[in-house]
Amino acid sequence: MTTQEETRIIPLNPSVAAIADEQQQKLADETWRKSIPAQVFLNYFFAINYHIQENDDALGGLQNLPFFRSHSAELNDADVAALTKMLHTSWSTEYALRATAELGDDNFLRNALHWTFPQAYHAIWSGLQAFLYTTGVRSNNGQLMRREVGRLVVKNAYPRPVSFYAAGAYGDFSIHRLPLAGYKAGLHIASKEIDAQAQVGQFLRTTRKMKAQWTRAQVQANPNTAIRSQKTGRPLDKWTASHWQQITWRLGYTTIFDLLGRLRISQTSREIERYVEADIDFRLFHASLLNIVSYLNGVHETYVAKALGLERYRQLVAELPMHLQSGFVQERLRTRVEPVLAPTPPSAPALATEAPQYRMAA
Numbered sequence: 605m606t607t608q609e610e611t612r613i614i615p616l617n618p619s620v621a622a623i624a625d626e627q628q629q630k631l632a633d634e635t636w637r638k639s640i641p642a643q644v645f646l647n648y649f650f651a652i653n654y655h656i657q658e659n660d661d662a663l664g665g666l667q668n669l670p671f672f673r674s675h676s677a678e679l680n681d682a683d684v685a686a687l688t689k690m691l692h693t694s695w696s697t698e699y700a701l702r703a704t705a706e707l708g709d710d711n712f713l714r715n716a717l718h719w720t721f722p723q724a725y726h727a728i729w730s731g732l733q734a735f736l737y738t739t740g741v742r743s744n745n746g747q748l749m750r751r752e753v754g755r756l757v758v759k760n761a762y763p764r765p766v767s768f769y770a771a772g773a774y775g776d777f778s779i780h781r782l783p784l785a786g787y788k789a790g791l792h793i794a795s796k797e798i799d800a801q802a803q804v805g806q807f808l809r810t811t812r813k814m815k816a817q818w819t820r821a822q823v824q825a826n827p828n829t830a831i832r833s834q835k836t837g838r839p840l841d842k843w844t845a846s847h848w849q850q851i852t853w854r855l856g857y858t859t860i861f862d863l864l865g866r867l868r869i870s871q872t873s874r875e876i877e878r879y880v881e882a883d884i885d886f887r888l889f890h891a892s893l894l895n896i897v898s899y900l901n902g903v904h905e906t907y908v909a910k911a912l913g914l915e916r917y918r919q920l921v922a923e924l925p926m927h928l929q930s931g932f933v934q935e936r937l938r939t940r941v942e943p944v945l946a947p948t949p950p951s952a953p954a955l956a957t958e959a960p961q962y963r964m965a966a
Contacts, residue, residue, distance in 0.1 A: 642882030643791065645866075646889045651794045651803035652860065653892040655782075656765040656899050658797050664764030666906055667944050671761040677738040677911040686742075687734050687908060688920055694730035694904075695924070695933050697723050698897055702932065705890055713886040717879050721867040724893045728864055731904040738911035750865070754857035763903060770808040770858040774816040774848040779805045793888075804863075811866060812858040819854050864896075898932070902940040909937075914945045 666672045679687070701723040704716050713720075732753060733744060741752045756762065757769050758780075768781040779785040784798045785805025794800040820843065823829045830839040831847055840847065909917035921937050 639882035639884055642879040642884050645879065646884050647793060647803050648807040649892045649896065650888060651800040653895045654794045654800040655804055656896065659765040666763055666903065669760055671759055675907060675910050679911060684912065687737060690730050690734040690737065691908065694727050694734065694901060695928050697727040697730065698901060699928060701727060701894060701897065705894060710886055713890050714880055717876060720890060720893065721876065724897050725864055725867040727897050728900050731901045732861065735904040735907045738908055750861060751856045753861050754859050757859045758857055766860045766900065768804065770812045773845065773852040774813065775845055777809050777812055779808055807863055808858055811862050812855065815855055815858065815862065816848065819851055823851055902936050905936060906941045906944050909941045909945055
């Protein structure tokens, strides 16, 4: 008579299961820890976009700024050709940025940060160059442009949503036009204006701190500018508050354009790899960047249109290359530029249909 041995099921050692769970939790914690820098960076740009959307209304718009109302320029044919070239560069770069959103799934957008960071930066920078050209600043020197646009932000040349800035010496920074910037910034996506302003304020402070430290390094590396010890005559390694104050004038103002400059810095360093490998919402990151690009380009286009004259600007848009025809440039002309330069009378129904689109990324 044959017998069949029973299969003995040995239960998993509870301690082994606990170790596996602990290792899995450690792995998750490590992934989150590595994702924090990228998450903070996403938080910053989402907060900028949130602040823009929350404060983008008629009262804080270009048409109410004395600087904008008095803006004019004498432009000859060569100037128009130069402006056209700058705008085409801006629009073509923005076109490429938008194409990424249309093509990509989440994984594609993750790897696309290698080129979307510089695309977002250069799309805005070329538009800024066109605006500065109409103010008489006709240079593509980055330091000069940043200094001049900083002065324009302080002079209220920009609408309220992007008129914030930081000033002051290292260790004594002050934030302007962001009344809630003093609150502590969290590690989560902004859901209220107080969250957004706190995160933008922190972004301004960290960016200005980096600029101050970089400027100190440049000053101390130059024998003609280095601050030296009165005893030894050697460049000082340790600085007091008074030493930092001596280089504050070199910093200029820290504005949204310096924050956008962090995209360029990140793209050219190892930081970009940390972002690509992080566990964050890349689609949200891309959407935030695109909205900021669209808003600032709309501001600069309105200034250029005012300097050129609306009809001349309309003609420029009508003669766009094929890839830019019937797209976001025409949409911004209709929803951003024309309502400011040729506003529809308040009683006209068209005003009600145009207004909501003013807040969208055209």
